[in-house]
Amino acid sequence: SAVISQKPSRDICQRGTSLTIQCQVDSQVTMMFWYRQQPGQSLTLIATANQGSEATYESGFVIDKFPISRPNLTFSTLTVSNMSPEDSSIYLCSVEDEGAQGYTFGSGTRLTVV
Amino acid sequence: AQSVTQLDSQVPVFEEAPVELRCNYSSSVSVYLFWYVQYPNQGLQLLLKYLSGSTLVKGINGFEAEFNKSQTSFHLRKPSVHISDTAEYFCAAVSNDYKLSFGAGTTVTVRA
Numbered sequence: 183s184a185v186i187s188q189k190p191s192r193d194i195c196q197r198g199t200s201l202t203i204q205c206q207v208d209s210q211v212t213m214m215f216w217y218r219q220q221p222g223q224s225l226t227l228i229a230t231a232n233q234g235s236e237a238t239y240e241s242g243f244v245i246d247k248f249p250i251s252r253p254n255l256t257f258s259t260l261t262v263s264n265m266s267p268e269d270s271s272i273y274l275c276s277v278e279d280e281g282a283q284g285y286t287f288g289s290g291t292r293l294t295v296v
Numbered sequence: 297a298q299s300v301t302q303l304d305s306q307v308p309v310f311e312e313a314p315v316e317l318r319c320n321y322s323s324s325v326s327v328y329l330f331w332y333v334q335y336p337n338q339g340l341q342l343l344l345k346y347l348s349g350s351t352l353v354k355g356i357n358g359f360e361a362e363f364n365k366s367q368t369s370f371h372l373r374k375p376s377v378h379i380s381d382t383a384e385y386f387c388a389a390v391s392n393d394y395k396l397s398f399g400a401g402t403t404v405t406v407r408a
Contacts, residue, residue, distance in 0.1 A: 188339075213394060215395070215396070223401075224386060224398045224399060224400045225398045226398075227396070274340070285342075285388075287332075287339050287340040290339045
């Protein structure tokens with residue numbers, strides 16, 4: 183199955199700044215997904231990122247706040263822009279893993295905005 | 297998109313006792329089902345999945361789940377839990393839009 187390296191694992195950021203989270207996959211994958219997990223809650227899909235096209239955002243998430251890049255089939259970034267304390271969450275990337283016949287997740291980025 | 301309901305938000309259980317975590321999904325169309333575990337301060341790990349075939353699915357760490365199409369359920373079970381099974385458990389489903397929908401999660405706390 184695919185192995186995902188997600189960086190940074192955690193960060194503490196000042197409000198009003200931006201943080202870019204990176205996900206590197208050890209194999210080529212078509213679909214990558216970005217999730218948010220707010221404290222004590224489940225995972226909510228932010229957007230789907232396919233290489234060569236614009237990311238598709240879920241209701242309640244917009245590109246200006248969460249710009250995504252997908253330059254190739256093994257890499258993607260999510261930026262959390264103009265952060266506020268309400269953005270404090272765990273952010274996870276995921277891929278549709280054909281080898282594992284399922285979905286594999288990165289280890290997550292624990293973001294705290296102060 | 298699928299809707300996934302986990303019927304128990306918290307399940308306290310004694311060590312070596314059995315545990316069942318309940319999950320229902322919304323649709324009768326073809327669906328793939330998953331259970332993930334999240335240990336404290338860690339990412340998600342796949343426990344097991346149902347794609348097709350046998351309705352009883354065995355996963356890692358002694359867990360199993362049964363797919364019941366008529367009841368649109370995919371309950372997770374373990375006959376004897378350990379302290380190390382203390383974690384958050386998520387049921388998830390996907391259909392033809394390739395997007396995973398997660399339940400709210402069940403917190404399992406195993407006590408000695």
